[in-house]
Amino acid sequence: MSASFGFDLPNNSKELTDKEYVNLVNRIRGNFLSYVSVLDSTLTVIISDLFLRDKNDFALWAKTVFDEDRTASFGTKIVWISRIMKNHEDFKKEIDEKTRVKIQQKLNEIREIRNDFAHNFAHNKNVEPENVKNRIIKLYDFEEGTTTPRLFKMQEIMDLINDPWILEHLEKLEMLTKKIREN
Incomplete structure (x- = not known):
């Protein structure tokens, strides 16, 4: 998980x-969305590895967890990983509550920015x-007939992308999942 999406402004x-x-805004948005894609894929791997013991489990998994050929949203995966960390004995033993809460909060913060970057218009x-x-970065949110500007500091987005904390913790979750599956 060493992909780097940050760059010097x-x-x-x-x-x-x-x-x-405009080119800088587009590059930041694109890099941030690529960064989130890596996080999303990592969550998918963790969740599916935990619940899928072998390839025969996939059909049941797809028919119960996925919604008609659509994978779960990034937000849904955050809810799932939060519940796993809170309720699975091995996760509870390995990850203290403060860290579990911070993982969920950080992922939700990233999700909110991701939604703005993916669904709002830059003039x-x-x-x-x-x-x-x-x-x-000024984006416009068109919701319920109202246009609302949303402002983002470029440096804060770069700081978020460059902060290794969430990637390191997701990597720990992935390793813990593999350890659980090996037992």
């Missing part, structure tokens, strides 16, 4: 053209100079 003293700014014309200067 241009120094704040560097003035960006509108085009450079690429008439870019606001203060957003360029302050390295702010």
